[in-house]
Amino acid sequence: MPMQPPFQTFSSSFFGVESSIFCSINIHQDRGRACSPDLFGFTNGLSGPRWHFHHHLHHADFLLCQAQQQCDLTALVGDKVTVPLGYSGATEDNQLIWKRGNLTIFYRVDKRVRTGKLGDVTSDGSLILRRVTMDQSGLYSAQVIDRTGLMRHNRVQTLCVAETVYGLLGAEAELDPGANEKIKEIIWKKSNTKISEWKRDKVVYYGRCETGEQCDLNNSTGVLVMKGLKAEDEGRYLAEINGKTPLTGLDLIPLKPVSKPSVTTSCSWTQCILTCVGEETKHTKYSWKENNETVKEGNTLTVEKSGEQSKSYTCVFSNPKSEEHSDPLTEMDLFPGQWFI
Numbered sequence: 159m160p161m162q163p164p165f166q167t168f169s170s171s172f173f174g175v176e177s178s179i180f181c182s183i184n185i186h187q188d189r190g191r192a193c194s195p196d197l198f199g200f201t202n203g204l205s206g207p208r209w210h211f212h213h214h215l216h217h218a219d220f221l222l223c224q225a226q227q228q229c230d231l232t233a234l235v236g237d238k239v240t241v242p243l244g245y246s247g248a249t250e251d252n253q254l255i256w257k258r259g260n261l262t263i264f265y266r267v268d269k270r271v272r273t274g275k276l277g278d279v280t281s282d283g284s285l286i287l288r289r290v291t292m293d294q295s296g297l298y299s300a301q302v303i304d305r306t307g308l309m310r311h312n313r314v315q316t317l318c319v320a321e322t323v324y325g326l327l328g329a330e331a332e333l334d335p336g337a338n339e340k341i342k343e344i345i346w347k348k349s350n351t352k353i354s355e356w357k358r359d360k361v362v363y364y365g366r367c368e369t370g371e372q373c374d375l376n377n378s379t380g381v382l383v384m385k386g387l388k389a390e391d392e393g394r395y396l397a398e399i400n401g402k403t404p405l406t407g408l409d410l411i412p413l414k415p416v417s418k419p420s421v422t423t424s425c426s427w428t429q430c431i432l433t434c435v436g437e438e439t440k441h442t443k444y445s446w447k448e449n450n451e452t453v454k455e456g457n458t459l460t461v462e463k464s465g466e467q468s469k470s471y472t473c474v475f476s477n478p479k480s481e482e483h484s485d486p487l488t489e490m491d492l493f494p495g496q497w498f499i
Contacts, residue, residue: 229318234409239290241298243283245311252310253303256285259296287317292336295319295405320394320407324441324478325387327412335380335397335404344380345398354382366391387412414439418482419475423492430492432459434473434484447472463493 233239241256248254256264256279264274264285271278279285283302287294295317302311325331333346345355353367356377367373367384374383380397395408419436434444434457444457449470453459461471466489473484 228316229405230315231317233290233317233319235290235292235319235321237290239287239317240280241285241287241300241315241317243279243285243300243302243311244313245283245300245302247310248283248302251305253301254279254283255299255301255303257299257301258294290317290319292319292321292406316405318405318407320409322409322411325384325391325410325412326479327387327389327414329387331384331387331391331410331412333382333384333395333397333408333410335399335408336406337380337397337399339400341377341380342400344375344377344400346375346382347396347398348393384410411440413441413477413479415480416442416475416477416482419444419473419484421473421484421487423487425492427493428463430461430463432461432471432473432487433457434459434475436473436475436482439477441477443476445474445476447474461489461492464489 231239231241243254250266250269254264254266255262256274262273264278265272266279277286283300285298285300297314297316299312299314301309304310323331323333335344337344341356343355343357345357346353348365351365353365354361354363354373354375356362356375361375361377363369363373363375366388372385374385375381376383380399382395382397384391389412391412392410395410396404398404416439417437419434422433422435424431424433432446434446436442436444443455445452446454446456446459452474457473459471459473468488468490470486470488471492472486475482475484
């Protein structure tokens with residue numbers, strides 16, 4: 159008869175935030191075997207009883223969880239992430255199954271890929287996630303099953319994804335939790351420090367938000383507006399909605415407005431090299447416009463004499479929240495005195 163382990167409660171944390179996990183594991187076996195402590199999947203940072211499933215286990219459906227685990231892997235939106243299989247004994251003859259939650263995203267059997275694409279895994283069976291999104295945070299399980307149906311490997315890992323939010327020093331920044339359910343209560347934290355909460359129809363502010371003049375919490379959307387940004391506001395922010403610890407966070411980065419750049423030139427008879435200089439700080443970048451069209455990234459531009467006197471070149475110096483332009487230079491400026499020869 160298939161074995162069904164009891165519900166288990168684990169303690170864990172996400173980005174330093176303590177939480178508890180109330181989990182059940184639904185086991186399907188072709189022959190009943192005993193379960194013993196040592197859960198194959200939950201090997202990273204969880205305390206309390208763990209379970210190991212012996213022999214002839216076809217598969218385990220993880221009906222998880224009312225709250226979330228700590229992060230085994232962390233990433234920013236847009237990153238490429240490899241979720242390791244963590245097993246060196248896998249062969250192409252084995253079944254390889256990758257799931258996100260209860261959704262099968264990759265399945266290979268008899269050397270044929272039935273779900274997903276061949277390029278979704280590495281040569282050792284690790285899962286590749288390209289340009290990761292917030293929706294891809296969560297539990298990832300990998301199973302390796304041999305030709306006899308014996309489970310050779312099973313591993314569960316939690317991927318946590320954060321999104322970067324930029325704001326200008328002295329200005330406002332909006333932290334949007336992306337709530338997809340009606341908010342009954344919400345707690346905003348910076349790392350493990352509470353800064354704002356709405357509970358029992360009352361908004362309370364703490365720490366840098368304590369006066370209530372520096373922060374504004376919308377209890378319908380969960381959006382927290384932080385005013386008068388300071389450098390020390392940089393960090394990871396989490397919104398616990400209706401008692402649930404998230405697997406996503408927001409990395410707030412306050413930025414200085416960029417300075418107006420200047421351009422130096424080094425010219426020959428038919429060619430000029432333009433070099434742009436600005437006060438470089440976090441996340442600044444350079445680009446160039448020819449007339450009004452962006453033509454190049456980087457702080458240098460080589461200009462060939464074209465004979466169009468009015469053609470202009472402008473350096474654009476920017477960060478994600480501000481932008482400044484140099485004074486434009488025309489070909490008449492770059493090649494003076496050559497137009498009537």
